[in-house]
Amino acid sequence: MTGRRDRRIVAVIGDGAMTGGMAYEAMNHAGHLGSPITVVLNDNGMSISQNVGAFAGALQKARLDPTLTKVRHEIERGLGLIPGMNDLGSSLSSATKALFVPGQLFEALGFAYLGPLDGHDIKAMRRALEKTADSDRPVLLHVHTDKGRGYGPAEEDGEAMHGSGPFAVESGRAAKPAAPGPPAYTEVFGTALVKEAEGDPRVVGITAAMLKGTGMNHMLARFPERTYDVGIAEQHGVVFAGGLAIAGYRPVCAIYSTFLQRAYDPIVHDIALQGLPVVFAIDRGGLVGDDGPTHHGVFDIAYMRSIPGMVVMAPMDEAELVHMLHTALRIDGPSAFRYPRGAGTGVALPDRPEALEVGRAQVLEDGSRVALVGYGYGVQVALDAAGIVSEELGVRPTVVNARFAKPIDADLLAELSRTHDVLVTIEDHVLEGGFGSAVLEVIGDGPARVERIGIPDEFIQHGRRDLLLAGAGVTPAAAANAALVALGARAAR
Numbered sequence: 001m002t003g004r005r006d007r008r009i010v011a012v013i014g015d016g017a018m019t020g021g022m023a024y025e026a027m028n029h030a031g032h033l034g035s036p037i038t039v040v041l042n043d044n045g046m047s048i049s050q051n052v053g054a055f056a057g058a059l060q061k062a063r064l065d066p067t068l069t070k071v072r073h074e075i076e077r078g079l080g081l082i083p084g085m086n087d088l089g090s091s092l093s094s095a096t097k098a099l100f101v102p103g104q105l106f107e108a109l110g111f112a113y114l115g116p117l118d119g120h121d122i123k124a125m126r127r128a129l130e131k132t133a134d135s136d137r138p139v140l141l142h143v144h145t146d147k148g149r150g151y152g153p154a155e156e157d158g159e160a161m162h163g164s165g166p167f168a169v170e171s172g173r174a175a176k177p178a179a180p181g182p183p184a185y186t187e188v189f190g191t192a193l194v195k196e197a198e199g200d201p202r203v204v205g206i207t208a209a210m211l212k213g214t215g216m217n218h219m220l221a222r223f224p225e226r227t228y229d230v231g232i233a234e235q236h237g238v239v240f241a242g243g244l245a246i247a248g249y250r251p252v253c254a255i256y257s258t259f260l261q262r263a264y265d266p267i268v269h270d271i272a273l274q275g276l277p278v279v280f281a282i283d284r285g286g287l288v289g290d291d292g293p294t295h296h297g298v299f300d301i302a303y304m305r306s307i308p309g310m311v312v313m314a315p316m317d318e319a320e321l322v323h324m325l326h327t328a329l330r331i332d333g334p335s336a337f338r339y340p341r342g343a344g345t346g347v348a349l350p351d352r353p354e355a356l357e358v359g360r361a362q363v364l365e366d367g368s369r370v371a372l373v374g375y376g377y378g379v380q381v382a383l384d385a386a387g388i389v390s391e392e393l394g395v396r397p398t399v400v401n402a403r404f405a406k407p408i409d410a411d412l413l414a415e416l417s418r419t420h421d422v423l424v425t426i427e428d429h430v431l432e433g434g435f436g437s438a439v440l441e442v443i444g445d446g447p448a449r450v451e452r453i454g455i456p457d458e459f460i461q462h463g464r465r466d467l468l469l470a471g472a473g474v475t476p477a478a479a480a481n482a483a484l485v486a487l488g489a490r491a492a493r
Ligand SMILES: Cc1ncc(C[n+]2csc(CCOP(=O)(O)OP(=O)(O)O)c2C)c(N)n1
Pocket: 013, 014, 015, 016, 017, 018, 042, 044, 046, 047, 048, 147, 208, 209, 210, 232, 234, 259, 262
């Protein structure tokens, strides 16, 4: 027999995480295998915001039920007396079990259910964990905790403190008050969506447990009946959007780039294959900074543009984000636009959104020899790189806002390739399969030479966004250098 069998596996899951389907897939499997695993359900009633869903509702009811509190105390006392969890299962009368619906669900999945216990009672927790260690079958230990327990400001506002920047310990307030500046892309999206929804009753918003994070809180405040938080269930959220689209709605799914990865299959099968007009507002496209490798959104161009019929775009600034949402809602099929974390560029927002011509790039500066073609955030890099190139070369380069990765503006790219010596693509996305790859597919054979600026084929760690971008070589200096070296105007370093 290989593998270690002398250890008991303990998995800890939050009640928020329990809204994701994979939790049930795993429990269904463990219950079938009968594996002696302990699952600790850390139930604090909170996801990032208040937890949502029918199951969360049942947990909440259990939390408030005084009879249950009494039963819980009896269970805790009983724990000291009963040698194995198997016995415990049968020692609870069916009437007691019926009091607790979530418990029944776990029992049906093959788990012995134990709880709810006070997760802050260390002694009771130790006893419970020791007891479950003796059991020869799966056990679910349900514990109640308070989010932020032990630290006043976090107890008061668990949501705000879920993921915080540096703060003053005494007050819990941000160490540095937010500097006034341009609004975040997320906020611009949230308010633009409300405006679109005001003009079109078919528009509905969907978020997966990220109401504030995606700006969908604006939609919830204005149109609660047209806003859906599906929980940490991106896969379901996308299929749900498909259903709404079939029913004649115009669903807008606002999901972070990294979290949308787990909905890839429904995007392909349930949306694109059906040609449904679902809009994917992909927030946190690019490197996100401090949240690190799990949260960088650097694969979405590749995974979206490989899908037939998908329109894939990225705005160069927050004003264009407003236009792209408007454009997406007018496309008779699936579409997506990605935008970065953080503040916009500070441009004025349009009074009236316009529908962009699908598949058309925008020439921002008409120059020669070098064409800097940016996609999304890459356009800002291209604009700055243009200054460096023109200073060193004495010639103004062309700067293009690509807008679309799919359908890509093949006509313009072919013309740029004919009329320039070097074309540099710039994106904050992995080079493999990204925007630059799309350009190579169209004009890889020349005549212009194509250089690509983007994130290398490795996982990027956490850190300040500007430092990470510099480390990855997605900077004006790197883009200008690529152009100048390719032209022979600078020696390769
Ligand atoms: C797939 C996915 N979707 C959304 C998020 C964002 N997210 C991070 S923590 C969190 C809430 C988790 O709540 P819970 O599991 O109850 O843990 P708690 O923080 O309350 O202990 C969410 C929605 C994520 N990390 N992953």
